[in-house]
Amino acid sequence: MIYLPVSHVLFDMDGLLLNTEDLYTVGFQKVASRYGKKFTFELKSRIMGQQTREFAGNIIKYLDLPLTIEDFVSETRQIFEELFPQSEILPGVKKLIYHLNQHNIPMGLATSSSKESYELKTLKHQDLFDLFSHKTLGSSDPDVKRGKPHPDIFIVAANKFLDKPDLEKCLVFEDSINGVKAARAAGMQVVMVPDPRLDRSHATEATLILDSMEEFKPELFGLPPYEF
Structure with missing residues (x-):
């Protein structure tokens, strides 16, 4: 090269x-676990770099979560308010x-x-x-x-x-x-x-x-x- x-x-x-990618994984898995789903590294690698509403929509779609984008963003925002300062x-x-x-x-x-x-x-x-x-x-x-x-x-x-x-x-x-x-x-x-x-x-x-x-x-x- x-x-x-x-x-x-x-x-x-x-x-x-x-x-922070590690913290995102923790936060997304917290939401996914409520519905018996797993936030995998394969899914993570697909959404890395995407904007907020885009990755929220893709996670909902791939994990088949019964949430709207607004619901998902709101739930994860509360989690990340505690995680991100770390x-x-x-x-x-x-x-x-x-x-x-x-x-x-x-x-x-x-x-x-x-x-x-x-x-x-x-x-x-x-x-x-x-x-x-x-x-x-x-x-x-x-x-x-x-x-x-x-x-x-x-x-x-x-x-x-x-x-x-x-x-x-x-x-x-x-x-x-x-x-x-x-x-x-x-x-x-x-x-x-x-x-x-x-x-x-x-x-x-x-x-x-x-x-x-x-x-x-x-x-x-x-x-x-x-x-x-």
Whole structure:
């Protein structure tokens, strides 16, 4: 694989920067268990990266739950109000973001989360998230018409950079297949850091796949290398 130099970086959040995908699993299983159903990793991998109402509808459909989208969102919101403030930063994340910030590399957040859930998830981590020049919250941003795997969120996020970079100059970090497809559809390179349970044969569009953010070498994409 040939890696092209980039000037700007966009990050997904859930399961990439924070361990919130694990918290989503706990919350969704709580609801599913009431109806004798199991929220499987296969289903999880299908909905990762989708906007709130979209993933709610898909979970209801696949598990055949007797709930409306509004019911499901309302029930899970109460659960997540308790879970999301427990979010923790994943390995290698602080090192990379502080490094890029130190070298004045423009960074943006591109997450399908809503404004409300974003605030709960980042409650303990404001210092880190303040380093992003802007945040695009897909489930709350009216400019993001479609969720991942559509490219909308990354195009909107890239256009928020003050210097309006060419899309191919943006490097995306993602953990989901839907996110990888969205980034590639936007014409961007994408580094994937997936859940270890994910079948990587479904992630052929990723520019680079890593086991952990700790393995990333910025110089591969023309970014300043770590100084050891």
